Amino acid sequence: MIEVNNLHKSFGDNHVLKGISTTFEKGKTNLIIGQSGSGKTVFLKSLLGIFEPDEGTISFDGKIYSELEENEKRELRTELGMVFQGSALFDSMTVEENVMFPLKMFSNQSKSEMADRVDFVLKRVNLLDAEKRYPSEISGGMQKRVAIARAIVMNPKYLFCDEPNSGLDPKTAILIDNLIQEITDEYQIITVINSHDMNSVMEIGEKIVFLKDGIKAWEGTNKEIFKTDNEAVTDFVYSSNLFKKVRQAYIDEN
Incomplete structure (x- = not known):
């Protein structure tokens, strides 16, 4: 499990992450979503150890990253897999x-x-x-x-993906989503995906963390996101008429 506790990160006067706490479990596809400027890229890079938090901790299976010796950090990095946005x-x-x-x-x-x-x-x-x-x-x-x-x-024990569907046509994007989910389940990896693709959210979002202005504004599953009344989430997710219709259909059926 990856445990994030009260994570803060600033760049000068720009307070990007403002006390984020959450957990990511193995065998699940965990998605980080939010508008541009919400802090999701800084959050992902903090999880990867690229940025050092100003406050708070990130633990990998009970080991707090900031408290590890350099050789322990190097060993942990060999357990991290990364899929970059541009491959x-x-x-x-x-x-x-x-x-x-x-x-x-x-x-x-x-x-x-x-x-x-x-x-x-x-x-x-x-x-x-x-x-x-x-x-x-x-x-x-x-x-x-x-x-x-x-x-x-x-x-790896941990797999991180930064916009894995960027630049792909919808059919290929679905294939990549399915592949990531299958590998996550098959090898019981802890997978964290930074995404703006709402199709990915709806298809493989076994856990979704929604960031807004550096704060965790909501978290839940792709089923729960249909039912939430959180205004920030509904404004982001259901900005298109298609998803509004999908949400209404889901509510009507349930």
């Missing part, structure tokens, strides 16, 4: 080489062991036939799958 693949490396990169950097595995592990995760994301191709030779959706394969190649 962040190395253009000069093949798919296989991109996925193998973390193993070369952080593991002591033999070349054959690394190759076996890479084959395993590429098969899991249905990309074995693309292993010798370069990022420029594959589609955006395939690049996202490569990024997911690279993120899980070290068998």
